[in-house]
Amino acid sequence: MKIYDSKTAPNPRRVRVFLAEKGIEVPYQEVDLVSAENRSAEFRKKNPLGVVPVLELDDGTYISESVAICRYFEELHPEPPLMGVDARDRAVVEMWQRRMELEMFIPIAQVFRNSHPFFKGRIAQVPEYGEACRKIAEQRLGWLDGVLADRPFIAGERYTIADVTALCGIDFGKVSDIRIQPEQKNLARWYESVKSRPSAKA
Numbered sequence: 132m133k134i135y136d137s138k139t140a141p142n143p144r145r146v147r148v149f150l151a152e153k154g155i156e157v158p159y160q161e162v163d164l165v166s167a168e169n170r171s172a173e174f175r176k177k178n179p180l181g182v183v184p185v186l187e188l189d190d191g192t193y194i195s196e197s198v199a200i201c202r203y204f205e206e207l208h209p210e211p212p213l214m215g216v217d218a219r220d221r222a223v224v225e226m227w228q229r230r231m232e233l234e235m236f237i238p239i240a241q242v243f244r245n246s247h248p249f250f251k252g253r254i255a256q257v258p259e260y261g262e263a264c265r266k267i268a269e270q271r272l273g274w275l276d277g278v279l280a281d282r283p284f285i286a287g288e289r290y291t292i293a294d295v296t297a298l299c300g301i302d303f304g305k306v307s308d309i310r311i312q313p314e315q316k317n318l319a320r321w322y323e324s325v326k327s328r329p330s331a332k333a
């Protein structure tokens with residue numbers, strides 16, 4: 132088993148943080164995104180979409196999509212639970228995980244994809260779309276600040292995969308100068324608490 136990884140990219144970090152929370156060690160193989168190794172025919176045999184992370188199992192199965200990889204390990208190693216403990220809780224965690232991914236992480240990533248020179252020539256960049264996503268991402272930070280007014284973690288009382296997704300998205304936003312604002316005290320308190328966990332170094 133191994134995970135095709137990139138130390139600089141936010142989606143692979145989601146998996147590394149998740150596994151660090153569970154205390155699971157998996158060998159990583161760095162994929163060189165700069166030289167576009169991820170877009171080679173060889174790599175596309177592992178993931179036709181040409182993106183990381185990808186988990187390779189010993190039976191030759193390839194699993195991509197960060198949440199799917201996390202799901203695999205959650206099933207095998209339920210403790211500590213990061214994706215919910217019963218039907219209600221699993222649904223609540225999934226709701227927040229999807230919100231963090233769709234409403235926060237993706238707009239933040241789209242700012243980078245549509246404005247940073249790294250993606251020039253790799254995708255059809257639309258800078259205006261990137262700027263629209265910046266506004267959305269900034270609004271979402273304000274929304275999340277309100278959400279965190281009455282709870283320690285995004286899905287409630289316990290640290291979950293929703294916190295992992297939000298942490299990795301918000302940290303990646305710094306590259307595009309998207310930042311928690313001084314008045315967003317709840318968000319800042321949450322950020323300090325998740326950032327100070329050993330897993331955040333993954």
Ligand SMILES: N[C@@H](CCC(=O)N[C@@H](CS)C(=O)NCC(=O)O)C(=O)O
Binds near residue numbers: 141142164195197198
């Ligand atoms: N939906 C995928 C997204 C994976 C993804 O976009 N990975 C990025 C790194 S964060 C990538 O490999 N980008 C390289 C490229 O687009 O060339 C997931 O959740 O894992």
